[in-house]
Ligand SMILES: [Fe+2]
């Protein structure tokens with residue numbers, strides 16, 4: 001592009017040359033229009049300022065990036081998204097229908113071949129001294145005086161009790177992990193009034209599953225918890241990220257592959273989300289907070305597809321499943337989906353979930369902590385459910401349980417705890433994304449150690465995952 005200026009007899013100062021190496025035509029045209037025979041660095045800076053009502057510069061790479069060469073291949077699985085389909089009134093009937101739906105669908109996932117015949121809890125009394133398998137929901141769990149674990153269980157037909165002896169070390173350890181409302185498979189001997197448990201299984205995903213690779217050599221970028229409007233929003237890190245996507249940083253080849261950007265909730269900080277939040281806000285109008293998101297989308301390369309799902313700070317109902325952000329909030333042309341949602345990108349099945357249930361999971365399951373969010377995601381996969389503890393966080397009892405993971409995801413993207421994490425578990429990428437918000441006083445009190453300014457990238461062809469840190473210069 002420099003040649004274009006030289007052809008016109010316009011000379012450029014040495015310190016301005018690097019800025020113009022990969023300049024787009026609009027910048028060159030702007031410089032020509034000022035009709036100066038000699039262009040200084042200041043002229044270039046001023047031209048960029050005039051052209052960009054934005055912070056990113058208008059310089060574009062000379063070559064078209066890979067992501068610009070491919071049309072988007074993205075399909076939202078609408079039957080797994082509550083948006084536009086919420087029918088509940090919160091009545092007793094709705095709760096019964098919700099649990100019935102959950103139990104029936106989960107039972108199918110648990111119905112793998114068993115060495116013992118499967119019985120219902122109504123028939124179990126007829127199987128005294130026999131070994132059986134039962135698929136059941138755990139509605140109560142407690143320790144006995146003898147040091148065993150007693151489970152009160154039910155299915156669609158009846159109720160019963162099961163005991164896990166401390167002597168059966170493997171099962172006892174598993175029983176410690178059982179959550180109230182877990183739907184599990186147990187095997188054991190019927191010794192009325194109990195089933196003496198031999199083994200316990202969660203639905204989980206198959207032990208061996210290949211990672212899904214796409215044909216096209218593109219990339220997905222994963223972020224969450226931007227918290228626009230917060231006093232603690234990390235503008236510098238965010239600008240670096242935007243510049244990087246515009247191929248103005250390191251690893252431009254990888255940046256040029258980024259065709260999809262997935263945002264897993266907490267787009268804005270919101271208003272009235274926690275006590276005295278006003279003092280943490282620079283923008284107190286939620287619509288203005290979302291305007292910043294629209295501005296951000298405008299700054300992205302035009303070939304990128306943005307998929308956005310809400311979180312507990314967003315302006316949708318607080319209870320899950322959450323419908324997509326509506327058009328009065330987010331006006332830009334992005335794919336708005338519910339929380340949770342399933343989106344197939346380049347043939348790779350993504351489940352996007354904000355992660356509100358992480359808090360109750362961490363406080364209930366032994367061994368989980370805020371430092372390893374990927375381990376919580378592993379529990380979601382093991383239980384094939386995104387909010388296993390009913391009542392642990394707000395849930396709307398829809399007639400279909402949208403939080404159930406019926407099909408195995410290739411990617412499970414979760415945010416909320418502001419901490420990056422990653423685990424490849426039985427062919428599924430468990431991707432936990434961090435934040436663009438600095439640690440708040442509220443988080444300090446809660447003991448959170450976030451990892452701000454770090455994003456996740458998955459290359460679709462090789463299925464390689466990495467993170468990029470935007471905290472440095
Ligand atoms: Fe957040």
Ligand SMILES: [Fe+2]
Nearest residue numbers: 266311312416
């Ligand atoms: Fe959150």
